Amino acid sequence: MGDDLLVDLSRLQFATTTLYHYLFVPLTLGLAPYVALLETLHWRTGKDVYRRLARFFGSLLVINFAMGIVTGIVQEFQFGMNWSVFSRFVGDVFGAPLAMEGLLAFFLESTFLGLWLFGRDRLPRGVHVACIWIFTVGTWASAYFIIVANSWMQHPVGYEMDPLTGYPVLNDIGAVLFQPFALWAYAHTVLGGLVAASVFVFAVAAYHLKRRQHIPEMRWAWRTAIAMGIIAAGGQMFVGDALGVVVTDVQPMKIAAGEALWETEGPCASLGVVAIIDQQARENTWELSIPCLLSILATDSVDGVVVGANELQAQYEERFGPGDYTPNVWIAFYSFRLMIAFGLVGAAWMVVAWWRTRKGRLPEGRLFWAISIWIVFTPWLGNMFGWIFTENARQPWVVYDMLLTKDAVSQISPTFLFISLPVFFLLYGAFAIVEFLLLRRYVIKGPPDDDEPMAGQPAPPRPAQVA
Amino acid sequence: MGLPELWFIIVAVLWTGFFFLEGFDFGVGMLSRFLGADEAERGQMLTAIGPVWDADEVWLITGGIAIFAAFPAWYAALFPAAYLPLLIVIVAIVVRAVAIEYRSKRPGPAWRSRWDTAVAIASLLLAFLFGVFWAGIVHGIPIDASGQFVGRSLLSFINVYSVLGGLTLLSFSLAHGATFLALKTAGPVQVKNEAWAARFDVVAGALMTAFAAWTYWSYSRGDAVALAVGILAVVAMFIALIANIRRRPLIAFWAHGAAIAAFVASMFIALYPEVLPSTLDPSVSLTVEGAAASPYSLTVLTVVAAIGLPLVIAYQAWSFWVFRKRITVEDAARSHYG
Numbered sequence: 154m155g156d157d158l159l160v161d162l163s164r165l166q167f168a169t170t171t172l173y174h175y176l177f178v179p180l181t182l183g184l185a186p187y188v189a190l191l192e193t194l195h196w197r198t199g200k201d202v203y204r205r206l207a208r209f210f211g212s213l214l215v216i217n218f219a220m221g222i223v224t225g226i227v228q229e230f231q232f233g234m235n236w237s238v239f240s241r242f243v244g245d246v247f248g249a250p251l252a253m254e255g256l257l258a259f260f261l262e263s264t265f266l267g268l269w270l271f272g273r274d275r276l277p278r279g280v281h282v283a284c285i286w287i288f289t290v291g292t293w294a295s296a297y298f299i300i301v302a303n304s305w306m307q308h309p310v311g312y313e314m315d316p317l318t319g320y321p322v323l324n325d326i327g328a329v330l331f332q333p334f335a336l337w338a339y340a341h342t343v344l345g346g347l348v349a350a351s352v353f354v355f356a357v358a359a360y361h362l363k364r365r366q367h368i369p370e371m372r373w374a375w376r377t378a379i380a381m382g383i384i385a386a387g388g389q390m391f392v393g394d395a396l397g398v399v400v401t402d403v404q405p406m407k408i409a410a411g412e413a414l415w416e417t418e419g420p421c422a423s424l425g426v427v428a429i430i431d432q433q434a435r436e437n438t439w440e441l442s443i444p445c446l447l448s449i450l451a452t453d454s455v456d457g458v459v460v461g462a463n464e465l466q467a468q469y470e471e472r473f474g475p476g477d478y479t480p481n482v483w484i485a486f487y488s489f490r491l492m493i494a495f496g497l498v499g500a501a502w503m504v505v506a507w508w509r510t511r512k513g514r515l516p517e518g519r520l521f522w523a524i525s526i527w528i529v530f531t532p533w534l535g536n537m538f539g540w541i542f543t544e545n546a547r548q549p550w551v552v553y554d555m556l557l558t559k560d561a562v563s564q565i566s567p568t569f570l571f572i573s574l575p576v577f578f579l580l581y582g583a584f585a586i587v588e589f590l591l592l593r594r595y596v597i598k599g600p601p602d603d604d605e606p607m608a609g610q611p612a613p614p615r616p617a618q619v620a
Numbered sequence: 621m622g623l624p625e626l627w628f629i630i631v632a633v634l635w636t637g638f639f640f641l642e643g644f645d646f647g648v649g650m651l652s653r654f655l656g657a658d659e660a661e662r663g664q665m666l667t668a669i670g671p672v673w674d675a676d677e678v679w680l681i682t683g684g685i686a687i688f689a690a691f692p693a694w695y696a697a698l699f700p701a702a703y704l705p706l707l708i709v710i711v712a713i714v715v716r717a718v719a720i721e722y723r724s725k726r727p728g729p730a731w732r733s734r735w736d737t738a739v740a741i742a743s744l745l746l747a748f749l750f751g752v753f754w755a756g757i758v759h760g761i762p763i764d765a766s767g768q769f770v771g772r773s774l775l776s777f778i779n780v781y782s783v784l785g786g787l788t789l790l791s792f793s794l795a796h797g798a799t800f801l802a803l804k805t806a807g808p809v810q811v812k813n814e815a816w817a818a819r820f821d822v823v824a825g826a827l828m829t830a831f832a833a834w835t836y837w838s839y840s841r842g843d844a845v846a847l848a849v850g851i852l853a854v855v856a857m858f859i860a861l862i863a864n865i866r867r868r869p870l871i872a873f874w875a876h877g878a879a880i881a882a883f884v885a886s887m888f889i890a891l892y893p894e895v896l897p898s899t900l901d902p903s904v905s906l907t908v909e910g911a912a913a914s915p916y917s918l919t920v921l922t923v924v925a926a927i928g929l930p931l932v933i934a935y936q937a938w939s940f941w942v943f944r945k946r947i948t949v950e951d952a953a954r955s956h957y958g
Contacts, residue, residue, distance in 0.1 A: 219721035222674070223714045226681060230710050233688065233699025237769075240699070244692020245913045249920050252689040255682040256928030263678050264932075264939050267671035270956040275942050315914070323917040563700035564768060573707050580711055584718060591725055 156562075162570035163235045163562045166577060167228075168544070172537055173581050174228055177221030179536050182296055182343055183350020184214045185289040187381070192282045205600035206370050210354065212595055215270065220588055222263070224581075235570075239551055239561035246312050246323045247302055250330070254298035262291030296346075297339050304335035306552050307543070308403040321555065334403060337396040344389040345496065345539065349532035351382030352499035355506070357596050359525035362515060367599045375510065379503045386500030393493075394450060401451040401459070404553060406469075406478065407546040408451055409462040410485035413437055419458030422447040426490075430483045435463055478549060485546035488538045496535030499528050623922060624912035627690035628895070630925060632888040634686055638679035639750070639789065639880045640796075645673040647797015649716065649743030653736050655812050659729050660949050662736050666720060667952035668804040671943045673720065675936055677713070689921055693767050693911035694895045701761045701769035705749050705777050712749075716742035724957040747793040748786040752777055755785025755831075758839050758887045760897030765904045767911075781834060788827040788883070795820035795860070796876045802869035806946040817872065818864040825857035828879060832886060839890040846889050853882035 188211045195203035229251070232240050240247075268276065269284040276284070305311075311328030312321040323329070355378035361371040401408045408414075413428045415436050424446035429438040448457040462479050469478035506525055509516050516522075551558040648669045656662030669676075688695040699706060715738050723735035756777035764770045798817035802810055832850035840846035856879035863871035891897070896906040912918065945951075952958060 223717045227710045233695050234703055237696040237700045241692050241696035245917045248689025251685045252921055253924050255685045259678045260932045263674040268939055271671035322914040326920045565700050569703045
C-alpha cells in the first residue's frame, strides 16, 4: 500500500463531496423544526401570517433538502467505492449505526416529507402538522446516527479485536451509541444547524425589511430568528467547551494541533490567538497568547496540564513505531479559530440588530441592512471549518489509533479517480449554481400573496401590503 | 438457519422492495417524457409518484447498507469492482432527484422540458444499471484470496449475461411504470398507459424468460427450487401481460411484484452459498458465512430490522393509502409539483 497519489485523490474526493453535502445539512436541521413550529402555530391560531411564513420557509426547506439527501447517498456509496479497506475493517461496528439511520430515520424522513408536501388536502389538519414534526424527528435522528458512526472513528469504543482477522468486532452497542464524545458532538452539530438556520431566517427577513415589504411576516421572522440564534449560539459556547474537554481527553493530539501547542504546558497553559507555525521545526516562530486560558478551556481548571504535540509524537512512536503522527498544525490551528469566529459572529450581530430594531424601529442605514443580509454566509463557513478542523486534526488516522488513512483506500487504479473527480466537480458545481439561483429567486419572491386556502379552510382575505 | 442466512434473505427482500417500488418510479420517469403529450401530462405522471418516490429510493440505501453492515467483506469487494457503473448510478440518482424536485420550481416549458429529459435519461440508466449490477454479481468478478478486487478494468461488470439482466430490469420498469400509471391516473394519460403496459409486458416477459433460463442453466445448481423460482418469474409476467391486455392493471401490478421477487430470488439462489463468486479461482469466492459480520453485530442488526422494517412497511403502506386517489391533470397543477 502507500500509493500516495491514490490516497491523495481519494481524500480530495471524499473531503470535497463531504463538505459539499454539509452545505445542505445544517439548514435542514435548523429549518425543519422552524417550519414545523410555523405550521403548528397556524393550526392552533389560524393566523394567516403563520401560513404564509410556513409556505415561504417550507419551500426553501424543500429546495435545500432535495440536494442534502442525494449528496448524502453519494457518501454512503463512496465508503465502499473508494474506502473499501476501511469498510472491510470497520464494517462490523460502523455498519450498525448506518443501518439504524436507514431503517429508523431515513425512511421516516422521506415518507413523511412526501405526506407533508402532497397531503395538505388529503389529511386532517392535525395529522398533516404531525407529518412535518415526524419529518423533523427523522432528520435529527439521521444526524444522530451519522455522528455516532463518525464519533466511533474519532474514538473507538464498544469493540474487541478479532484475533483471527485483526478487525474490531462490536461487543457493546450501548457504548457506541451513548459515548460522551458522540453525545456532545451531536449536540454541537444540531446547535450548529440551529445557528445556521437562525442566521438564514434573519438575513432573509433583513432583505425584505430593508425594502419595507411583507412587514408583518418578516418582523415575526426577524424576532424569532434573533431569539433562536442567540439561544443556540449561547448553548453552543457551553457545548463546544464540553466537547473540547472530551476531545482533550481522548484525542490529545487534536487539541495540541488545534492550539499549535508543541511543548507540554501547565499549570496555567496559555492560549494562542495568532501564531506563525513552523511544522518542519515543530515550533511556533511567533505567537500572541493569553495566559492560563488554554488550561481553563481544555481541562476546566487553571491548574490543568495540556500535553504538547512533541511529547505526544514521542508517545506515538513508542506505541506504533516510527512515523509522523502530527497533523497539519497550520490547518488545525486556523480552522479551529475560524470555526469559532464564523460560528459566533452571526449571533453577536443579532444582539446589535435586536438593539437597533427594538420597539419596532426599522433603521435607515444601508450598512446595517447590508451586514444583516451578507452575514448569511458566516454560519456556513463556521460549519465548514468545524469539519475541516475535526477531520484534519485527527490525521494520520482514519480510525483513531487503529487504522491509518493511507492504509484505508480501495486498491483501485488512480484512473478511476481521474474519471470520478471531474465528474463530481462538474456535477456538483453546476448544481450548486442551480440551487443557489433557485433559493435566491424564492427568497426574493417572498411569502406567497396568493389566496390559496390551506386544507379545510376558506380562503383568507388578502391582508393589505404595508408599503 | 443461522443469522448470516437470515441476513442473506433480508438483503434479497430489501432489493426486491427496491425494484418493486422504485421500479415503477423509474418507469414513470421514462414514460412521462415519451408518453406525455405536453408539459401538463408529464407533470401529471410525475405527480402520481410525487409523494412516494423518495421513500421508495430509501429501499436502495437500506439494501446497500445492509450489505455493508451484515456482510462487510462482500461490500468491500463489490463496490470498488463496480466503480464505473456505481459512479454513473450516483450521478443519475443526484440528477434525477434534483430534476424531479426542481422542475416545478419555475414555470415555463423550456425549464421544465429540460428537467423532464434529465429525469427520463437518469431513470433509464438506473433501471438498466441495477440489472447489470446484480447479474454481474451472479456472474462473478476477479477477486483474489484476500477477498479484494484485483481488476484494473472499469468494465468488469459488463458481459452478455449482465447486459441481459440490465435490459430485463429496464423493460420490467417500463411495464411496471405503465401499469402504475394506468392505476393512478385519469384521462388520456390513463388510456395511453393501459395500452403501453401490455406492449411493454410482451418485451419484459420475453427478456425475463431468457434471463430466467440462462440463470437456471448457467449459474444455478439445477435444483428444483431454482427451477420453480425461474418458472414463477415467467408465469407471473405472463399473468401480468394477460391482465394488462384485459385492462386489469391492479392484477398486473401485483403479478409484477411476484415476478420481480422471483427475479431477485433466482439470482440469490444461484449465488448461495456464495455472495460473490471469483472469476479467477472458484475456491476463493466470498461465501455467506465467510463474508458475514460477527454474531453480536448481526444480532443488533436483527433487532433493528425487527423493529424498523414492520414500521416502515406499515407507514409506507399508509402513505400509499392516503394517496390512493387517481391523479388528473388538474390535481397535478394544484399539487406541490404544480
